Amino acid sequence: xxxRIEQKEGIAVCYIKGEVNINTVSALKESFKTLxxxxxxxxxxxxxxxxxxxSLGLATLIKFYRDLEENGGGLALSNITPKIGSIFRIxxxxxxxxxxxxEEDALNNLV
Amino acid sequence: xxKSRYFEYEKRIKKAYRRLKDSYQEVKDSYExxxxxxxxxxxxxxxxxxxxxxxxxxxxxxxxxxxxxxEKDIELIKYASPMHDIGKLIIPDEIMKKPSGLxxxxxxxxxxxxxxxxxxxxxxxxxLLRAAKQICLTHxxxxxxxxxxxxxxGDEIPLFGRIVAxxxxxxxxxxxxxxxxxxxxxxxxxxxxxxxxxxxxxxIVNAFIxxxxxxxxxxxxxxxxxxxxxxxxx
Numbered sequence: 001x002x003x004r005i006e007q008k009e010g011i012a013v014c015y016i017k018g019e020v021n022i023n024t025v026s027a028l029k030e031s032f033k034t035l036x037x038x039x040x041x042x043x044x045x046x047x048x049x050x051x052x053x054x055s056l057g058l059a060t061l062i063k064f065y066r067d068l069e070e071n072g073g074g075l076a077l078s079n080i081t082p083k084i085g086s087i088f089r090i091x092x093x094x095x096x097x098x099x100x101x102x103e104e105d106a107l108n109n110l111v
Numbered sequence: 112x113x114k115s116r117y118f119e120y121e122k123r124i125k126k127a128y129r130r131l132k133d134s135y136q137e138v139k140d141s142y143e144x145x146x147x148x149x150x151x152x153x154x155x156x157x158x159x160x161x162x163x164x165x166x167x168x169x170x171x172x173x174x175x176x177x178x179x180x181x182e183k184d185i186e187l188i189k190y191a192s193p194m195h196d197i198g199k200l201i202i203p204d205e206i207m208k209k210p211s212g213l214x215x216x217x218x219x220x221x222x223x224x225x226x227x228x229x230x231x232x233x234x235x236x237x238x239l240l241r242a243a244k245q246i247c248l249t250h251x252x253x254x255x256x257x258x259x260x261x262x263x264x265g266d267e268i269p270l271f272g273r274i275v276a277x278x279x280x281x282x283x284x285x286x287x288x289x290x291x292x293x294x295x296x297x298x299x300x301x302x303x304x305x306x307x308x309x310x311x312x313x314x315i316v317n318a319f320i321x322x323x324x325x326x327x328x329x330x331x332x333x334x335x336x337x338x339x340x341x342x343x344x345x
Contacts, residue, residue: 022173022325052143052189054172055165059332062339083140086147090161091336096343 003031011042011110013103017049020057028057032064041073042110046103048079058093065097074098076106142239143190150193153200156207162333163282164193169329170278170319171271177318178274183238191242192275195250198228211290222259225251242271250275253310265312273312277303277319280310285330296330 001018012035020028035043045061053061065075076098080088088094100106150164171192175185199207202224206217213221228247232240249263249272256264258276268276284299294302300323307316319326 022169022328054169055162055329055332055336056169058165059335062336066339081140083144083147086144086151087165090147090151090164092161092340093336096340 001027003028005031005035007040008044009107009111010040011044011107012038012040013044013046013107015046015049019052020050020060021052021054022056025056025060028060032060032067036064036067036071041068041071043068043073043075044103044106044110045075045077046079046106047077047084048081050081050084053084053087058087058091061097062093074110076100076109078103078106142237146190146193146239146243149197153194153197156199156202156204162336163286166282166329166333167192167195167275167278169333170281170326171274173322173325173329174274174278174315174318177322178314180270187239187242188246188271188274190239191246191271192278194228194232194243195246195275195279196224196228197231197243198224198226198247200231201227222251225249225260245269246271246275248272250279252276254312255309258310268312273315277311277315280306281319281326296327 001016001020001024004015004017006013006015014031014035016028018024043064061075061077068075078100079102080099085094088097088099098106098109100109147164151161168189172185172189175188180188202221206213206220209217225248229244232244232247235241235244248260249268252258252261252263252268252272253276254265254268254273256262258268281299281303284294284302285296287293300320303311303316303319307313
Protein backbone atom coordinates (compact mmCIF):
# COMPACT_ATOMS: atom_id res chain seq x y z
CA UNK A 1 0.00 0.00 0.00
CA UNK A 2 1.22 3.50 -0.88
CA UNK A 3 0.15 6.81 0.60
CA ARG A 4 0.87 10.11 -1.12
CA ILE A 5 -0.07 13.46 0.35
CA GLU A 6 -0.61 16.72 -1.53
CA GLN A 7 -1.71 20.12 -0.22
CA LYS A 8 -4.61 21.72 -2.08
CA GLU A 9 -6.23 24.96 -0.97
CA GLY A 10 -4.91 24.46 2.55
CA ILE A 11 -6.40 20.97 2.71
CA ALA A 12 -4.31 17.79 2.76
CA VAL A 13 -5.33 15.35 0.04
CA CYS A 14 -4.23 11.85 0.77
CA TYR A 15 -4.04 9.36 -2.13
CA ILE A 16 -4.17 5.76 -0.95
CA LYS A 17 -3.16 3.01 -3.33
CA GLY A 18 -3.46 -0.76 -2.84
CA GLU A 19 -4.94 -2.91 -0.09
CA VAL A 20 -5.70 -1.41 3.30
CA ASN A 21 -5.55 -4.45 5.52
CA ILE A 22 -4.24 -5.81 8.80
CA ASN A 23 -0.73 -6.16 7.33
CA THR A 24 -0.53 -2.73 5.68
CA VAL A 25 -2.57 -0.53 7.97
CA SER A 26 0.40 0.59 10.11
CA ALA A 27 1.72 2.67 7.17
CA LEU A 28 -1.65 4.38 6.92
CA LYS A 29 -1.72 5.05 10.67
CA GLU A 30 1.74 6.59 10.36
CA SER A 31 0.57 8.93 7.58
CA PHE A 32 -2.51 9.89 9.57
CA LYS A 33 -0.34 10.67 12.59
CA THR A 34 1.86 12.93 10.44
CA LEU A 35 -1.26 14.73 9.19
CA UNK A 36 -2.64 15.13 12.72
CA UNK A 37 0.67 16.57 13.88
CA UNK A 38 0.69 19.01 10.94
CA UNK A 39 -1.04 22.36 10.52
CA UNK A 40 -4.00 21.33 8.39
CA UNK A 41 -6.66 19.37 10.24
CA UNK A 42 -8.83 19.07 7.16
CA UNK A 43 -8.17 16.01 5.06
CA UNK A 44 -9.56 14.47 1.89
CA UNK A 45 -8.89 10.79 1.31
CA UNK A 46 -8.95 9.97 -2.37
CA UNK A 47 -9.85 6.26 -2.46
CA UNK A 48 -9.82 5.72 -6.23
CA UNK A 49 -6.91 3.25 -6.11
CA UNK A 50 -7.86 1.33 -2.98
CA UNK A 51 -8.21 -2.35 -3.92
CA UNK A 52 -9.65 -3.65 -0.67
CA UNK A 53 -10.31 -2.57 2.88
CA UNK A 54 -10.71 -4.88 5.86
CA SER A 55 -12.04 -4.23 9.36
CA LEU A 56 -8.70 -2.88 10.58
CA GLY A 57 -8.69 -0.44 7.67
CA LEU A 58 -12.25 0.68 8.37
CA ALA A 59 -11.52 1.15 12.09
CA THR A 60 -8.43 3.21 11.20
CA LEU A 61 -10.49 5.53 8.98
CA ILE A 62 -13.02 5.93 11.78
CA LYS A 63 -10.37 6.72 14.38
CA PHE A 64 -8.83 9.30 12.04
CA TYR A 65 -12.26 10.85 11.48
CA ARG A 66 -12.79 11.11 15.26
CA ASP A 67 -9.30 12.54 15.86
CA LEU A 68 -9.74 15.21 13.19
CA GLU A 69 -13.18 16.20 14.46
CA GLU A 70 -11.86 16.47 18.01
CA ASN A 71 -9.15 18.82 16.74
CA GLY A 72 -11.62 21.08 14.98
CA GLY A 73 -10.91 19.63 11.54
CA GLY A 74 -12.75 17.28 9.25
CA LEU A 75 -12.43 14.27 7.00
CA ALA A 76 -14.02 13.71 3.60
CA LEU A 77 -13.62 10.65 1.40
CA SER A 78 -13.83 10.77 -2.37
CA ASN A 79 -13.70 8.58 -5.49
CA ILE A 80 -14.92 5.43 -3.75
CA THR A 81 -14.86 2.51 -6.17
CA PRO A 82 -17.98 0.31 -6.39
CA LYS A 83 -16.18 -2.55 -4.62
CA ILE A 84 -15.06 -0.42 -1.66
CA GLY A 85 -18.49 1.24 -1.75
CA SER A 86 -20.15 -2.12 -1.26
CA ILE A 87 -17.95 -2.84 1.78
CA PHE A 88 -18.82 0.59 3.21
CA ARG A 89 -22.47 -0.13 2.59
CA ILE A 90 -22.67 -3.52 4.27
CA UNK A 91 -20.86 -2.20 7.34
CA UNK A 92 -23.01 0.98 7.30
CA UNK A 93 -19.86 3.07 7.35
CA UNK A 94 -21.26 4.87 4.28
CA UNK A 95 -23.91 6.49 6.47
CA UNK A 96 -21.45 7.61 9.13
CA UNK A 97 -18.52 9.05 7.15
CA UNK A 98 -18.60 11.92 4.65
CA UNK A 99 -18.40 10.40 1.19
CA UNK A 100 -18.20 12.37 -2.06
CA UNK A 101 -18.14 11.36 -5.66
CA UNK A 102 -15.23 13.57 -6.68
CA GLU A 103 -12.20 15.00 -4.99
CA GLU A 104 -13.43 18.47 -5.90
CA ASP A 105 -16.75 17.90 -4.07
CA ALA A 106 -14.86 16.62 -1.03
CA LEU A 107 -12.56 19.67 -1.06
CA ASN A 108 -15.53 22.03 -1.39
CA ASN A 109 -17.17 20.38 1.60
CA LEU A 110 -14.17 21.10 3.79
CA VAL A 111 -13.39 24.65 2.62
CA UNK B 112 13.81 -3.59 -38.91
CA UNK B 113 14.13 0.14 -38.62
CA LYS B 114 14.75 1.31 -35.12
CA SER B 115 11.82 3.75 -35.16
CA ARG B 116 9.44 1.04 -36.35
CA TYR B 117 10.69 -1.29 -33.63
CA PHE B 118 9.91 1.33 -30.99
CA GLU B 119 6.49 1.90 -32.53
CA TYR B 120 5.69 -1.84 -32.24
CA GLU B 121 6.99 -1.96 -28.71
CA LYS B 122 4.79 1.00 -27.78
CA ARG B 123 1.72 -0.67 -29.30
CA ILE B 124 2.37 -3.96 -27.54
CA LYS B 125 2.79 -2.20 -24.20
CA LYS B 126 -0.43 -0.27 -24.77
CA ALA B 127 -2.33 -3.45 -25.66
CA TYR B 128 -0.92 -5.17 -22.57
CA ARG B 129 -2.00 -2.26 -20.38
CA ARG B 130 -5.51 -2.42 -21.86
CA LEU B 131 -5.70 -6.16 -21.28
CA LYS B 132 -4.50 -5.72 -17.70
CA ASP B 133 -7.07 -2.98 -17.08
CA SER B 134 -9.87 -5.14 -18.52
CA TYR B 135 -8.81 -8.07 -16.35
CA GLN B 136 -8.76 -5.82 -13.28
CA GLU B 137 -12.22 -4.50 -14.15
CA VAL B 138 -13.66 -8.01 -14.42
CA LYS B 139 -11.95 -9.05 -11.18
CA ASP B 140 -13.22 -5.95 -9.36
CA SER B 141 -16.78 -6.54 -10.62
CA TYR B 142 -16.70 -10.13 -9.40
CA GLU B 143 -15.42 -9.10 -6.00
CA UNK B 144 -17.92 -6.28 -5.73
CA UNK B 145 -20.74 -8.71 -6.56
CA UNK B 146 -19.65 -10.93 -3.68
CA UNK B 147 -20.43 -8.26 -1.14
CA UNK B 148 -23.62 -7.17 -2.87
CA UNK B 149 -24.91 -10.75 -3.00
CA UNK B 150 -23.92 -11.46 0.56
CA UNK B 151 -25.67 -8.28 1.65
CA UNK B 152 -28.99 -9.63 0.37
CA UNK B 153 -28.64 -12.69 2.60
CA UNK B 154 -27.72 -10.48 5.55
CA UNK B 155 -30.90 -8.42 5.11
CA UNK B 156 -32.84 -11.61 5.45
CA UNK B 157 -30.89 -12.79 8.46
CA UNK B 158 -31.01 -9.40 10.22
CA UNK B 159 -27.48 -9.82 11.53
CA UNK B 160 -25.07 -6.96 10.99
CA UNK B 161 -22.98 -6.42 7.89
CA UNK B 162 -19.81 -6.33 9.93
CA UNK B 163 -20.36 -10.10 10.33
CA UNK B 164 -19.48 -10.53 6.64
CA UNK B 165 -16.30 -8.49 6.92
CA UNK B 166 -15.27 -10.37 10.06
CA UNK B 167 -15.86 -13.75 8.40
CA UNK B 168 -13.62 -12.65 5.53
CA UNK B 169 -11.00 -11.27 7.94
CA UNK B 170 -10.92 -14.27 10.32
CA UNK B 171 -10.86 -16.74 7.42
CA UNK B 172 -8.10 -14.80 5.67
CA UNK B 173 -6.06 -14.67 8.87
CA UNK B 174 -6.36 -18.44 9.38
CA UNK B 175 -5.36 -18.96 5.73
CA UNK B 176 -2.29 -16.77 6.28
CA UNK B 177 -1.41 -18.68 9.44
CA UNK B 178 -1.66 -21.95 7.49
CA UNK B 179 0.68 -20.39 4.89
CA UNK B 180 -1.72 -21.16 2.04
CA UNK B 181 -0.74 -19.93 -1.45
CA GLU B 182 -1.65 -16.30 -2.14
CA LYS B 183 -4.32 -17.29 -4.70
CA ASP B 184 -6.11 -19.47 -2.10
CA ILE B 185 -5.97 -16.65 0.44
CA GLU B 186 -7.63 -14.36 -2.13
CA LEU B 187 -10.26 -17.00 -2.86
CA ILE B 188 -11.25 -17.52 0.75
CA LYS B 189 -11.28 -13.77 1.40
CA TYR B 190 -13.89 -13.18 -1.29
CA ALA B 191 -15.76 -16.49 -1.13
CA SER B 192 -16.26 -16.73 2.65
CA PRO B 193 -18.78 -13.84 2.93
CA MET B 194 -21.12 -15.89 0.72
CA HIS B 195 -21.27 -18.80 3.18
CA ASP B 196 -24.92 -18.16 4.17
CA ILE B 197 -26.28 -17.12 0.77
CA GLY B 198 -28.59 -20.16 0.82
CA LYS B 199 -30.59 -18.48 3.59
CA LEU B 200 -32.19 -16.43 0.83
CA ILE B 201 -34.29 -19.45 -0.01
CA ILE B 202 -35.36 -20.27 3.56
CA PRO B 203 -38.92 -19.01 4.28
CA ASP B 204 -39.16 -15.80 6.33
CA GLU B 205 -41.40 -17.40 8.97
CA ILE B 206 -38.51 -19.71 9.85
CA MET B 207 -35.68 -17.21 9.39
CA LYS B 208 -37.37 -14.57 11.52
CA LYS B 209 -38.94 -16.78 14.15
CA PRO B 210 -38.19 -15.14 17.49
CA SER B 211 -38.04 -18.31 19.62
CA GLY B 212 -36.72 -21.86 19.13
CA LEU B 213 -37.34 -23.80 15.94
CA UNK B 214 -39.30 -27.06 15.80
CA UNK B 215 -37.33 -30.15 14.66
CA UNK B 216 -38.97 -29.86 11.22
CA UNK B 217 -38.09 -26.18 10.92
CA UNK B 218 -34.53 -26.92 12.00
CA UNK B 219 -34.24 -29.44 9.18
CA UNK B 220 -35.45 -26.83 6.69
CA UNK B 221 -32.97 -24.30 8.11
CA UNK B 222 -30.12 -26.78 7.62
CA UNK B 223 -30.95 -26.81 3.92
CA UNK B 224 -29.38 -23.36 3.49
CA UNK B 225 -26.07 -25.18 2.98
CA UNK B 226 -27.33 -27.23 0.04
CA UNK B 227 -29.36 -24.32 -1.36
CA UNK B 228 -26.30 -22.06 -1.26
CA UNK B 229 -24.21 -24.66 -3.06
CA UNK B 230 -26.99 -24.99 -5.62
CA UNK B 231 -26.82 -21.26 -6.43
CA UNK B 232 -23.20 -21.65 -7.51
CA UNK B 233 -23.55 -25.08 -9.12
CA UNK B 234 -21.85 -25.52 -12.49
CA UNK B 235 -19.77 -22.34 -12.34
CA UNK B 236 -16.30 -22.39 -13.89
CA UNK B 237 -15.13 -19.42 -11.85
CA UNK B 238 -12.64 -20.47 -9.15
CA LEU B 239 -14.20 -17.88 -6.82
CA LEU B 240 -17.75 -19.17 -7.26
CA ARG B 241 -16.56 -22.78 -7.00
CA ALA B 242 -14.90 -21.91 -3.70
CA ALA B 243 -18.13 -20.22 -2.59
CA LYS B 244 -20.07 -23.37 -3.48
CA GLN B 245 -17.70 -25.51 -1.42
CA ILE B 246 -17.93 -23.16 1.57
CA CYS B 247 -21.74 -22.95 1.43
CA LEU B 248 -22.01 -26.72 1.36
CA THR B 249 -19.46 -27.60 4.05
CA HIS B 250 -19.22 -24.82 6.64
CA UNK B 251 -21.61 -26.68 9.00
CA UNK B 252 -19.79 -30.00 8.77
CA UNK B 253 -17.97 -30.99 11.96
CA UNK B 254 -14.55 -32.58 12.20
CA UNK B 255 -15.93 -35.56 14.16
CA UNK B 256 -18.55 -36.29 11.47
CA UNK B 257 -21.61 -35.06 13.39
CA UNK B 258 -22.25 -31.99 11.23
CA UNK B 259 -24.55 -31.41 8.27
CA UNK B 260 -25.61 -31.75 5.47
CA UNK B 261 -23.45 -34.80 4.65
CA UNK B 262 -21.85 -35.81 7.95
CA UNK B 263 -18.37 -35.54 6.44
CA UNK B 264 -15.48 -36.34 8.74
CA GLY B 265 -11.90 -34.99 9.12
CA ASP B 266 -10.13 -34.32 5.84
CA GLU B 267 -13.24 -35.31 3.89
CA ILE B 268 -14.36 -31.77 4.69
CA PRO B 269 -12.68 -29.39 2.22
CA LEU B 270 -10.12 -27.09 3.81
CA PHE B 271 -12.09 -23.90 3.07
CA GLY B 272 -15.14 -25.41 4.79
CA ARG B 273 -13.08 -26.28 7.88
CA ILE B 274 -11.65 -22.75 8.03
CA VAL B 275 -14.98 -20.95 7.63
CA ALA B 276 -16.61 -23.28 10.18
CA UNK B 277 -14.28 -21.95 12.86
CA UNK B 278 -14.50 -18.32 11.69
CA UNK B 279 -18.31 -18.48 11.66
CA UNK B 280 -18.66 -20.06 15.11
CA UNK B 281 -16.10 -17.77 16.71
CA UNK B 282 -17.94 -14.79 15.28
CA UNK B 283 -21.32 -16.10 16.44
CA UNK B 284 -19.92 -16.62 19.95
CA UNK B 285 -18.45 -13.13 20.22
CA UNK B 286 -21.44 -11.19 18.90
CA UNK B 287 -24.90 -10.52 20.29
CA UNK B 288 -27.65 -12.46 18.54
CA UNK B 289 -31.41 -12.16 19.11
CA UNK B 290 -31.28 -15.33 21.22
CA UNK B 291 -28.05 -14.76 23.18
CA UNK B 292 -25.52 -12.31 24.61
CA UNK B 293 -21.95 -12.12 23.35
CA UNK B 294 -19.23 -14.12 25.06
CA UNK B 295 -16.09 -12.17 25.71
CA UNK B 296 -13.02 -12.84 23.62
CA UNK B 297 -11.22 -15.18 26.05
CA UNK B 298 -14.34 -17.20 26.86
CA UNK B 299 -15.06 -17.71 23.16
CA UNK B 300 -11.46 -18.77 22.54
CA UNK B 301 -11.71 -21.27 25.39
CA UNK B 302 -14.86 -22.76 23.81
CA UNK B 303 -13.11 -23.09 20.46
CA UNK B 304 -10.20 -24.91 22.13
CA UNK B 305 -12.58 -27.29 23.92
CA UNK B 306 -14.14 -28.15 20.57
CA UNK B 307 -10.81 -28.85 18.87
CA UNK B 308 -10.96 -32.33 17.34
CA UNK B 309 -14.75 -32.43 17.86
CA UNK B 310 -16.32 -29.55 15.96
CA UNK B 311 -13.08 -28.15 14.55
CA UNK B 312 -9.97 -29.47 12.84
CA UNK B 313 -7.13 -29.20 15.42
CA UNK B 314 -4.83 -27.89 12.63
CA ILE B 315 -7.22 -25.00 12.03
CA VAL B 316 -7.59 -24.32 15.76
CA ASN B 317 -3.79 -24.21 16.11
CA ALA B 318 -3.50 -21.86 13.12
CA PHE B 319 -6.13 -19.62 14.70
CA ILE B 320 -4.28 -19.59 18.02
CA UNK B 321 -0.92 -18.88 16.34
CA UNK B 322 -2.38 -15.63 14.97
CA UNK B 323 -4.50 -14.82 18.02
CA UNK B 324 -3.09 -11.29 18.36
CA UNK B 325 -4.28 -10.45 14.87
CA UNK B 326 -7.61 -12.17 15.50
CA UNK B 327 -7.97 -9.96 18.58
CA UNK B 328 -7.18 -6.87 16.46
CA UNK B 329 -9.97 -7.83 14.02
CA UNK B 330 -12.41 -8.45 16.88
CA UNK B 331 -11.53 -5.10 18.46
CA UNK B 332 -11.69 -3.22 15.14
CA UNK B 333 -15.21 -4.41 14.34
CA UNK B 334 -16.35 -3.53 17.87
CA UNK B 335 -15.00 -0.01 17.28
CA UNK B 336 -16.82 0.19 13.93
CA UNK B 337 -20.13 -0.92 15.47
CA UNK B 338 -19.78 1.50 18.38
CA UNK B 339 -19.14 4.35 15.96
CA UNK B 340 -22.14 3.46 13.80
CA UNK B 341 -24.36 3.15 16.89
CA UNK B 342 -23.22 6.58 18.14
CA UNK B 343 -23.91 8.13 14.75
CA UNK B 344 -27.40 6.65 14.71
CA UNK B 345 -28.41 8.07 18.08
